[in-house]
Amino acid sequence: MDQTDLLDYRNMMEQALRGVIRDSLRKVAQEGLPGEHHFFISFLTGMEGVDLPATLRRQHPEEMTIVIQFQFRDLEVRDDDFSITLNFNSVPSRLTVPLAAITSFVDPAAAFGLSFSAEGVESEGGDAPPLPGAKPRAPRGEVVPFKPLPPTEAGG
Secondary structure, rough: OOOOOOOOOHHHHHHHHHHHHHHHHHHHHHHHOOOOOOOEEEEEEOOOOEEEOOHHHHHHHEEEEEEOOEEEEEEEOOOOOOEEEEEEEEEEEEEEHHHHHEEEEEEHHOOOEEEEEOEEEEEEEOOOOOOOOOOOOOOOOOOOOOOOOOOOOOOO
């Protein structure tokens, strides 16, 4: 920690922004996805607390991106993680993802996204990073411009 930041503002900001993700997921768990909203969530698969089937872990040994849009069920959101059932090749799979494992969260319908590095927040609201898959990494604290894909490319 930098001696000029003895209060650890960066950590507080990261926790607050992860709270935005938690609150968004809680709202969807209670009310469903409104309008055109959908989420791309990338996370570190090797982080403690990540629970996913062995086949998915082998396919994604470092990072994985999931889409929460049309076919999901049993979304449960707790203070520090969430669980969801998604279909992979027509096979339902239950995943549990700690909020701390999330590397990016994007809602293309709102042109909103957050990106986190192992060291903390890389960019925040307003402008969002490109959709996961492009693996953008901005210099720390710099906002990455959001460029939405046409609905057919974004899975909509």
